[in-house]
Amino acid sequence: MNEQQSTTTTPPVIHARGLTRRYGDTAVVDGIDLDIIRGEVFGLLGPNGAGKTTTILMMLGLTEISSGEISVLGFNPAREPLKVKRRVGYLPDAVGFYDQLTATENLAYTGKLMGLPRAERAGRIEQALRRVGLIDVASKRVATFSRGMRQRLGLAEIIMKRAEIAILDEPTSGLDPQATQEFLGLIGELKAEGITVLLSSHMLDQVQRICDRVALFKAGHIVLMGAVPELAVKVLGAGFVVEVEAEGPGIARRLAMIPGVTQVETLSADRFRMTAERDVRPDAARAVVAVDGSLRRLSVDEPSLDTIYARYFQDHSAGGVRHAA
Amino acid sequence: MRREGSPFQGMSTVFVKELADHISSVRMLMLELLIVFTALAALYEAINSLRQNTAEDPFLLLRLFTIDQAPLPSFVAILGFLIPLMAIGLGFDAVNGEHNRRTLSRILAQPIYRDALLMGKFLAALATIGISLAALWLLVIGLGLIFLGVPPGSEEVARSLVFLAVAIFYAGVWLSLAMLLSTVFRSAATAALVSLGIWLFLTVLWPMLAPALAQAVAPADPRYALLGLNDPATAVWTQELLRLSPNDLFEEAMLAVLSPTTRALGPVFLDQLRGAVMGAPLPFGESVMLAWPQTVGLVAGTIVLFAFSYVLFQRQEVRA
């Protein structure tokens, strides 16, 4: 029975049920359920202090689990931490290196700790540094590295480890926009190789593009989980945001009448934002032409996670007030 | 619940890295220069005074370690003072340094236990001190050969090797203390200051406070004072209080091993000396037995302090 099941549906690589971490009386991670599928990029998103790092540390056996259960690649990280840590790569929030050592020496040290055979080490280090674009500074001391270079060196460590799962904690925080884009590109490459990526971030918009699925955290709970378009439909009732820049009488009313449009916001006299179930750009263009207006711009976007998150809490705090009343 | 795998996996890697760090560090160089120059000054005075009175002395080499020529203290006394400094210098940022560099969670995400990191660091620092002390030991033997012109006898070499071993244990106590404080305090500066405070207290203040405390606990019987003698009860209390300081344990052990005529440590009672030929050296084995309790005390102190850091470190949060 079991065997059959495991061949038909691949078991999740990370599986958590009721995972809880308490410090004293306060639960900073409070009964979360997670299933992360092999090969996906999964985002743990939410504001600072929501419990993302604590969740990650429990997956690695680096902090105690108060209750609930978790398995990573089939192992319990509290009982078999070495088995988990041999297969999982971890890039901590604001990662640090030994400043007096070079990039290569830093990787050589962790390479030895990983138990990589001596013969393979140098080759793997070079390969990893090349992948993240640090090969030219391989023999420079890390003291001279920028924040972005350190992040990439941390990623090189995971590449060198040939980890099955890469856990990246706030990988883009503190990076300038260009470094952020480069780093997101590198994460995309990991995914292309079939590595499961779990990343956390408090900047929802920044990472939403590369995440296949996200879990939105709030005060130790996962409030929403799923693919971004799914969540958009669930929370906003729509998966598309179309922005129209046009002049003409009564455009807003016209736009609202298009079938599938759930909401029209007037951003300024000539700018409107529609949320819709489908891509309504052709209908919008027709609507503008119909009132003899002049169309200047038309754009479509996924709804931003920030919007989804904000809206979710708007609705729910309104609900909360009603309950309290 | 049994843990999988060996707690020592990765320890040798940590050991080698830390040892290389220590040996190439400016900090270590400074500590070594300080010790070598102070020791050389003491040895220079010792050699001068030994050359002047060339009386027959079967333990001429050992006298190099122990002779003190005002204003300089003896070589051993200088080491008793400076070894803690060296140990503190190597240990005060062992754990909090990893936190503050934000390397700790990255290292502990590798397939090793925390035991390996702590043990590797402790052993590497101890090995560094051991190497420095061994070099100093060779220096003393070499200088003795050159300037005193006497080849050391086998018993002298044996006794001086015991000195080396006890000195390393002594360093171990201070190293454990420094590492414990580096686990307790997140700031390396705080850990260093507290370690140095304890060091100054135990080496400078405690020898003055202990007699006063003993006097308070067991006030001297005025009848002894009338006879111009020390009250034995007060003397015993003083001794026992002094022994709370590793410094005192080290000095007592060194006295027993390096001055073969020492027959007893602490307050001497007449019955202990009955039958003893005053001034006759004790055999090597008996000297070692004399120093044994003190040595065990140092080792025990090391283990207890290390165990505290171990427990604390295991429970500590890894995040910065």
Ligand SMILES: Nc1ncnc2c1ncn2[C@@H]1O[C@H](COP(=O)(O)OP(=O)(O)O)[C@@H](O)[C@H]1O
């Ligand atoms: N050692 C600790 N003791 C008490 N509370 C802690 C400790 N570590 C973290 N916390 C609390 O746990 C909560 C979640 O922290 P964290 O998991 O780091 O959040 P995130 O990574 O989402 O920003 C925070 O409110 C933080 O204050």
Ligand SMILES: [Mg+2]
């Ligand atoms: Mg965090």
